[in-house]
Structure formats: C-alpha cells, structure tokens
Amino acid sequence: xxxxxxxxxxxxxxxxxxxxxxxxxxxxxxxxxxxxxxxxxxxxxxxxxxxxxxxxxxxxxxxxxxxxxxxxxxxxxxxxxxxxxxxxxxxxxxxxxxxxxxxxxxxxxxxxxxxxxxxxxxxxxxxxxxxxxxxxxxxxxxxxxxxxxxxxxxxxxxxxxxxxxxxxxxxxxxxxxxxxxxxxxxxxxxxxxxxxxxxxxxxxxxxxxxxxxxxxxxxxxxxxxxxxxxxxxxxxxxxxxxxxxxxxxxxxxxxxxxxxxxxxxxxxxxxxxxxxxxxxxxxxxxxxxxxxxxxxxxxxxxxxxxxxxxxxxxxxxxxxxxxxxxxxxxxxxxxxxxxxxxxxxxxxxxxxxxxxxxxxxxxxxxxxxxxxxxxxxxxxxxxxxxxxxxxxxxxxxxxxxxxxxxxxxxxxxxxxxxxxxxxxxxxxxxxxxxxxxxxxxxxxxxxxxxxxxxxxxxxxxxxxxxxxxxxxxxxxxxxxxxxxxxxxxxxxxxxxxxxxxxxxxxxxxxxxxxxxxxxxxxxxxxxxxxxxxxxxxxxxxxxxxxxxxxxxxxxxxxxxxxxxxxxxxxxxxxxxxxxxxxxxxxxxxxxxxxxxxxxxxxxxxxxxxxxxxxxxxxxxxxxxxxxxxxxxxxxxxxxxxxxxxxxxxxxxxxxxxxxxxxxxxxxxxxxxxxxxxxxxxxxxxxxxxxxxxxxxxxxxxxxxxxxxxxxxxxxxxxxxxxxx
Amino acid sequence: xxxxxxxxxxxxxxxxxxxxxxxxxxxxxxxxxxxxxxxxxxxxxxxxxxxxxxxxxxxxxxxxxxxxxxxxxxxxxxxxxxxxxxxxxxxxxxxxxxxxxxxxxxxxxxxxxxxxxxxxxxxxxxxxxxxxxxxxxxxxxxxxxxxxxxxxxx
Ligand code: FES
Ligand code: FES
Numbered sequence: 001x002x003x004x005x006x007x008x009x010x011x012x013x014x015x016x017x018x019x020x021x022x023x024x025x026x027x028x029x030x031x032x033x034x035x036x037x038x039x040x041x042x043x044x045x046x047x048x049x050x051x052x053x054x055x056x057x058x059x060x061x062x063x064x065x066x067x068x069x070x071x072x073x074x075x076x077x078x079x080x081x082x083x084x085x086x087x088x089x090x091x092x093x094x095x096x097x098x099x100x101x102x103x104x105x106x107x108x109x110x111x112x113x114x115x116x117x118x119x120x121x122x123x124x125x126x127x128x129x130x131x132x133x134x135x136x137x138x139x140x141x142x143x144x145x146x147x148x149x150x151x152x153x154x155x156x157x158x159x160x161x162x163x164x165x166x167x168x169x170x171x172x173x174x175x176x177x178x179x180x181x182x183x184x185x186x187x188x189x190x191x192x193x194x195x196x197x198x199x200x201x202x203x204x205x206x207x208x209x210x211x212x213x214x215x216x217x218x219x220x221x222x223x224x225x226x227x228x229x230x231x232x233x234x235x236x237x238x239x240x241x242x243x244x245x246x247x248x249x250x251x252x253x254x255x256x257x258x259x260x261x262x263x264x265x266x267x268x269x270x271x272x273x274x275x276x277x278x279x280x281x282x283x284x285x286x287x288x289x290x291x292x293x294x295x296x297x298x299x300x301x302x303x304x305x306x307x308x309x310x311x312x313x314x315x316x317x318x319x320x321x322x323x324x325x326x327x328x329x330x331x332x333x334x335x336x337x338x339x340x341x342x343x344x345x346x347x348x349x350x351x352x353x354x355x356x357x358x359x360x361x362x363x364x365x366x367x368x369x370x371x372x373x374x375x376x377x378x379x380x381x382x383x384x385x386x387x388x389x390x391x392x393x394x395x396x397x398x399x400x401x402x403x404x405x406x407x408x409x410x411x412x413x414x415x416x417x418x419x420x421x422x423x424x425x426x427x428x429x430x431x432x433x434x435x436x437x438x439x440x441x442x443x444x445x446x447x448x449x450x451x452x453x454x455x456x457x458x459x460x461x462x463x464x465x466x467x468x469x470x471x472x473x474x475x476x477x478x479x480x481x482x483x484x485x486x487x488x489x490x491x492x493x494x495x496x497x498x499x500x501x502x503x504x505x506x507x508x509x510x511x512x513x514x515x516x517x518x519x520x521x522x523x524x525x526x527x528x529x530x531x532x533x534x535x536x537x538x539x540x541x542x543x544x545x546x547x548x549x550x551x552x553x554x555x556x557x558x559x560x561x562x563x564x565x566x567x568x569x570x571x572x573x574x575x576x577x578x579x580x581x582x583x584x585x586x587x588x589x590x591x592x593x594x595x596x597x598x599x600x601x602x603x604x605x606x607x608x609x610x611x612x613x614x615x616x617x618x619x620x621x622x623x624x625x626x627x628x629x630x631x632x633x634x635x636x637x638x639x640x641x642x643x644x645x646x647x648x649x650x651x652x653x654x655x656x657x658x659x660x661x662x663x664x665x666x667x668x669x670x671x672x673x674x675x676x677x678x679x680x681x682x683x684x685x686x687x688x689x690x691x692x693x694x695x696x697x698x699x700x701x702x703x704x705x706x707x708x709x710x711x712x713x714x715x716x717x718x719x720x721x722x723x724x
Numbered sequence: 725x726x727x728x729x730x731x732x733x734x735x736x737x738x739x740x741x742x743x744x745x746x747x748x749x750x751x752x753x754x755x756x757x758x759x760x761x762x763x764x765x766x767x768x769x770x771x772x773x774x775x776x777x778x779x780x781x782x783x784x785x786x787x788x789x790x791x792x793x794x795x796x797x798x799x800x801x802x803x804x805x806x807x808x809x810x811x812x813x814x815x816x817x818x819x820x821x822x823x824x825x826x827x828x829x830x831x832x833x834x835x836x837x838x839x840x841x842x843x844x845x846x847x848x849x850x851x852x853x854x855x856x857x858x859x860x861x862x863x864x865x866x867x868x869x870x871x872x873x874x875x876x877x878x
C-alpha cells in the first residue's frame with residue numbers, strides 16, 4: 001500500500017504549514033463558491049497596516065477577496081463567521097469572497113485600540129462590537145462608492161453598492177470592489193450611516209461557518225499544533241496544593257533521561273524541557289520535587305462545605321432590602337427554608353492549556369489560543385521585559401475556552417520558561433495539570449427562607465448566599481463589600497414578593513476561583529429556580545403557573561414562559577415514567593426558558609430525554625451558530641449538573657482527568673429543540689452563556705416529580721435516585 | 725530504527741519504540757490533526773484507524789504496530805471528500821473543533837463496519853468526549869453520511 005518511503009529522523013521533518021520565515025499559513029477552502037479563497041488566515045505578518053487596506057478591519061485585494069480582521073477569539077462560538085457577517089452586511093459584500101483573519105494585538109497596542117477590546121468573554125462578542133463593526137463596514141462601503149463616483153466623475157448620490165459592486169444608477173455601469181479598493185483606501189468619508197435591522201441582507205440568515213472546512217480535516221491550527229524551527233517542548237509540574245512553593249528539586253535524577261534538555265525552576269512550579277513533549281512529560285513525572293506548603297494542606301472539601309453552610313447562619317452583608325421581612329416572616333402562616341450547595345468546577349476545555357513562545361533579541365512572538373489577546377500581550381511583555389510594541393500575539397483556534405483561557409497564568413509561565421531556555425518553547429499542561437491547577441468556578445452555599453400566608457401567597461423572602469469571590473481573588477474592588485458576579489441571578493431575582501431581603505457573604509479558600517461559563521448565574525440559577533419550584537409547591541401551584549403569577553409584572557419573561565409552555569407541551573403528560581421540569585433565567589442580555597424531560601430507571605439510572613429551549617436574545621447575527629451555542633450550553637450545563645465536582649483532600653484537588661471528572665457522552669445526550677423569539681427591539685443578547693443556567697434546575701425539578709426528593713446540591717450523581 | 729506505515733507512506737523512525745503513536749504523529753512527524761485530550765484512553769481526541777479499526781493513539785506504543793495500516797485524519801481523504809467529512813460540513817458539526825478529528829475517525833470506522841448504523845449503534849460506537857457538546861450534530865452527521873453511502877452504492 002505504500003506510496004513511497006520518507007526517512008524521518010528526530011525533528012528532521014519539514015515543518016508543515018510553516019514557511020521559512022516562520023509564518024504560519026493556514027489556508028483552506030470556503031465551502032461555497034470561490035474554491036480558491038482561503039477562508040481563514042493566521043498570518044504573523046499581519047501586524048502593521050497595509051497601505052491599501054480600506055480601514056483596520058477590512059482589506060480588499062485587486063481580485064476582490066475581502067479579508068476581515070476578527071478581534072475576538074474563536075473558541076467554538078462562531079465569531080470568526082458572525083463578526084465578518086456584520087461587516088459584510090454593511091459592506092454589501094459578496095459573502096463568498098469574504099475570508100477571516102485574526103486581528104493583531106500588537107497593532108491594537110501600537111495604534112491605541114484600533115481593534116477596541118479584544119477580550120472575548122461575558123457573551124459580548126456581538127453585543128458590544130456590533131456598532132463599531134457596522135460602522136467599519138459602512139465606512140468601507142461609502143469609500144468604495146466615493147471611489148467609483150470619482151472614477152466616473154459623477155455624484156456619489158448617483159451610485160450605490162450591491163453584492164460586491166458599485167453601480168451607477170442612471171446607466172447601470174459598474175465597478176467591482178477589487179478594482180476600486182486601491183483608490184478607496186486613499187479616500188476619507190464623513191457621515192457614515194449604518195443600517196437598521198430591517199435593512200440587513202446577510203445578518204439573520206443561517207450562514208455556514210467559515211472555519212468548518214479546516215475543522216474536518218485536521219488542518220485547523222490550535223495552540224498546541226504550532227511548530228517552529230528548533231522548538232523544544234516543556235511539561236510543567238505545579239505545586240499539588242495551590243499556594244505551595246518549590247522547596248527542593250533534584251534535576252540530576254532525570255538529567256540523563258531521553259530527550260531531556262533542561263529544567264526551569266519557578267516559584268511554585270518546575271518545567272522540564274525536552275526535545276519532544278512525550279519525553280518532557282515522562283521525565284517530569286519522575287522528577288523529585290518537594291514543596292513548602294502552609295495550612296492549606298489541612299483543607300478538605302467536606303469540611304469546607306460544612307463551613308460554608310454554617311456561615312449561612314450569620315447575617316451576611318445586605319445586598320438589598322425591601323419592606324419588613326422579619327415582621328412578615330413572623331406573621332406568616334408557614335415558613336419554609338432550604339439550603340443549596342454547589343461545588344467548585346473545573347473548565348476542562350478539550351484542549352489542555354498550552355502556549356508557544358519565541359524570543360529573539362528584542363522581539364517576542366507568542367502563539368496560543370487566548371480569550372484576550374490584549375491581556376496576553378501585556379502579560380508577555382511583563383514576564384519577558386520586552387517592550388509591548390515588540391510583542392506579537394498570534395492567536396490560534398481555541399480548543400474550548402469557557403472562561404479559562406481569559407486567565408493569563410499559562411501565558412506568563414510559558415514566557416518565563418522560554419526566556420530561561422533561550423529557544424522557542426511550547427509549554428503544555430497535561431490534562432492532570434490543567435485540572436488540578438485550575439481556576440475554578442466558585443463553591444457556594446445558598447439559603448432561602450420564605451413565608452406563606454393563609455391565602456397561599458408568598459409574602460416574605462430572604463436569601464443569603466456564601467460564595468468564593470472571583471473579584472477578591474483578583475484583588476479587584478468590591479461593590480459595598482459585595483462581588484457582583486457572586487450574586488448574579490440572586491440580587492436581581494425577578495419574582496414579585498412584597499417583603500424581601502437579599503444578603504451575601506464572601507468566603508474564600510486557598511483555591512483560586514475564576515470566570516466559568518455563565519459565571520455566578522451557573523450556581524445561582526440552580527438554587528433560585530429549584531427553590532421557585534419549592535415555593536410553587538408551598539403555594540399549591542404548578543411550577544409554570546407559579547412563575548406566571550409571580551412574574552406578572554415582567555412581560556419579557558412572561559412572553560418566553562408562554563412560548564415555552566406551548567413548545568414543551570407543558571400541560572401534556574409525558575410518556576409513562578417520565579417527568580418534566582422547568583426553569584427560566586435572564587443573563588447577558590438574553591432570556592432563556594427551558595423544560596427538561598427525564599426518567600429514572602428502577603436501579604436509579606437517570607436519563608435526560610429532551611430539552612426544549614425558548615430563547616429571547618433579540619436579534620441574531622447567525623441563527624445557525626446561535627442554535628449551536630444553546631446546544632453547547634445545555635451539554636456543558638448538563639455535564640456539570642450530573643457529574644461536575646472538584647473536591648479537595650489535604651489541600652490537593654482530587655480529580656485529575658476524565659476518569660474522575662466525568663463528561664457527558666453522546667449516548668446520554670438529550671434531544672434538543674431550540675426556539676428563538678422574534679426580535680421585537682433593537683437588542684442583541686449574548687448566546688455563549690445563557691443556554692447553561694437553567695439546565696441543572698430544570699433537570700432537578702423534573703427529578704423531584706419522579707422521586708419526591710429535592711435535589712439541593714450538585715452533582716446529581718451524588719444522589720441515589722429512586723422513583724416513587 | 726523501525727518503520728510505520730501512516731496514510732500509505734512508510735516512515736523510518738529512529739526513536740524510542742515505547743513512544744505512544746499519538747506523540748510520534750505530533751512531535752516527530754508534525755501531523756498535528758490527531759489531538760491530545762487526556763492521555764489515558766478517556767476522551768478519544770487521539771483516535772486514528774489501525775487496519776480500519778478506531779484506536780486511541782495515546783494508548784499504542786509505536787513499536788507495537790509495525791506493518792499495520794495506520795490512517796490519521798490527514799489521510800482520511802486528500803480533499804476532505806470522505807463521506808463523513810462531507811456530512812460533517814453539511815450538518816455543521818464542529819464548534820471549537822478540537823475533538824473533531826477523533827470523532828470523524830471514529831465515525832468513519834463505524835460506517836466501515838455498519839454502513840447504516842441505528843441510533844443504538846451510534847450510542848455504542850461513539851464514545852469520544854466533545855466538551856462543546858456537538859453530540860446531537862454528530863449523530864445527525866453520521867446518519868447523513870450513511871445516506872450518502874447508500875446513495876453512492878445505488
Ligand atoms: S488523548 Fe487518547 S483517549 Fe484522550
Ligand atoms: S467541538 Fe469542541 S470539543 Fe468537540
């Protein structure tokens with residue numbers, strides 16, 4: 001079968017896709033018309049401005065190929081397609097001629113924010129960049145029209161742009177964009193006007209993703225796929241207990257192992273550098289290291305959980321108070337109280353953290369999948385001492401982000417190691433390092449207490465939450481003693497109850513917390529929406545009816561509830577042995593209502609059969625990727641609900657890989673149906689995160705119907721479920 | 725020195741034969757389409773085919789698979805024309821894409837064995853992790869690929 005013999009010695013192979021100059025070119029083909037146009041280009045030369053670009057966002061070649069710079073990270077959510085769609089729509093471009101390119105963080109630094117904020121988080125890629133991307137596209141269109149008018153010596157009013165051409169209205173003459181680009185680049189225009197949503201031609205149409213072709217043949221370049229001439233690989237060993245520092249390390253024990261080049265000792269980690277990653281990893285596992293670890297070594301998750309729950313008895317810091325809660329509770333006919341608990345979670349992106357760094361004299365080049373190229377640039381400059389204007393970040397595809405890749409710990413570390421080595425280095429965290437040296441979704445305990453009167457009305461509501469604060473870990477300012485991210489979904493709980501008091505207590509441990517898909521909403525919506533079902537039961541109402549009644553003042557939420565009731569066939573009994581549970585939650589500018597349909601087998605096996613989602617995010621750029629994001633949020637949320645738990649013993653994180661930190665598989669995947677509400681205002685809600693928060697409560701509420709047992713802590717796998 | 729046949733090309737390798745195939749592909753041959761996700765036979769991101777069977781390359785010592793027919797994502801087709809790749813594009817499967825080489829290699833092997841798999845067949849065979857949650861579309865993609873195969877055969 002062999003076509004030929006290639007002799008390959010160690011590192012003797014031509015670097016695939018890497019040119020002599022080290023430029024990474026990933027070229028592949030659009031799924032549609034122009035088979036010759038590469039749809040995504042990662043090119044390190046794209047640093048300064050090109051003389052004939054229309055503006056910083058748009059370059060049009062003489063042959064009409066339109067390159068759109070994308071200043072956000074592509075981590076699966078589809079920005080590499082959606083953001084060019086925004087520009088192309090305003091530009092009146094022929095979409096088949098559009099390709100995407102990651103924008104340069106270096107240029108963003110040197111040209112004082114020409115690409116605005118490159119951070120990709122909080123479901124903001126579209127919400128926030130929409131207006132300035134529209135302006136960029138519209139400005140380019142107006143420049144092209146002006147160029148045509150100048151060539152014809154006619155008024156711009158006699159010209160219009162359509163589908164990649166500028167036409168002269170009276171006689172139908174036209175120029176293609178490619179022939180106008182050079183001149184247009186020299187012109188300037190004033191009074192740039194953007195479209196209103198009714199004028200969109202491309203936005204709102206389900207559009208194939210530009211990055212799909214590269215993701216079905218292995219050619220998409222993720223951080224870990226970068227190959228540079230003379231590159232070495234590093235494996236890193238962090239202190240097993242967060243906060244520990246290296247006391248002693250015996251490099252001599254591994255010095256002569258195959259491939260080992262050197263060791264780099266950092267304060268709380270040690271990197272082993274070798275000719276291949278496998279050799280680095282094998283040697284690092286044999287490296288004798290001792291650590292200096294303080295009191296953290298006495299930390300256990302069970303004890304921490306008890307402490308969190310005990311803290312619920314303290315009054316906490318008042319977040320908001322309305323009416324006379326204490327008096328109302330005293331006079332209530334019945335009082336119900338429930339405590340909820342949520343563990344730490346790891347992000348566990350599919351691609352373990354990694355970063356590749358090359359430092360030459362006064363220049364630093366860095367390849368990685370990062371959620372914030374600006375921050376990566378700053379971190380690399382700081383860790384290397386190289387001036388920021390000489391730092392170049394080559395953003396690669398991210399093998400998942402979920403918040404983790406917005407933290408620059410792995411970037412600074414790789415830069416420090418590469419600086420010590422003096423050669424290009426790719427530093428990779430093993431899965432175990434990725435999970436055990438994580439930045440975790442906060443642990444939280446949440447208490448609710450409500451009073452119900454004789455007429456079965458909820459008259460008083462108190463809530464106290466205790467959670468690990470992300471902002472405190474960051475040293476960022478708190479707001480009146482509160483980390484707003486910790487009370488998302490609690491502070492603004494939408495249910496109308498006359499007397500209410502909401503309190504919070506910050507309680508941090510030795511772990512470091514961090515933003516995790518949907519942030520505070522991920523834990524708070526679980527507790528809130530499960531407790532709403534408890535309130536419904538206490539007031540003898542169906543969960544849907546309760547929500548409608550107590551949300552009567554919120555037409556935005558009611559609308560979603562009504563559609564959800566219909567689409568999920570809420571009133572129809574599900575198949576025998578199954579039950580439905582629901583939840584509704586608003587975050588990141590988007591409202592999501594979900595119904596889960598579940599069953600439990602006699603041996604306690606839980607099956608989630610179906611998820612019906614109703615989403616009101618206002619306008620949608622690409623309905624295709626919008627739907628994919630909701631599906632993605634459901635699976636991510638369901639994985640956490642069923643299995644997710646990071647536990648601590650002797651201060652160390654116990655779970656290290658997918659054998660102990662389980663992931664949902666295809667066979668456990670529910671059927672997912674997603675409905676988008678038609679846009680009724682000029683709102684562009686986020687989509688990366690809002691699909692997640694309702695998942696756990698919807699499932700837990702359905703389980704209650706089958707078992708009569710409330711799920712008040714996650715993961716559900718900790719419960720033995722028995723249908724009654 | 726030993727010889728591996730990968731994507732119908734023979735490679736003579738002068739490396740430790742205990743090196744897992746995954747790292748031979750990635751570190752020595754720069755075939756980076758095959759991914760590292762867990763290293764312990766849990767995720768399937770490293771799936772390749774050996775003699776047509778899906779195999780997790782992080783678990784196979786390179787020195788143990790001499791004279792076997794190894795196919796990676798790079799060799800599944802020269803132009804992304806394999807039915808599974810075409811179906812993946814049509815069903816818009818990938819999100820971040822990191823797991824997809826492994827998913828595609830597993831799906832292609834399934835279709836070689838069962839050209840028209842039932843949902844249960846798919847449940848059993850597709851054990852790879854996708855952290856982005858593309859499972860529903862993977863299922864759709866496999867059915868679509870099966871339909872394409874049937875079309876070709878008729
Ligand atoms: S890397 Fe081989 S199974 Fe995960
Ligand atoms: S597409 Fe991202 S892990 Fe599967």
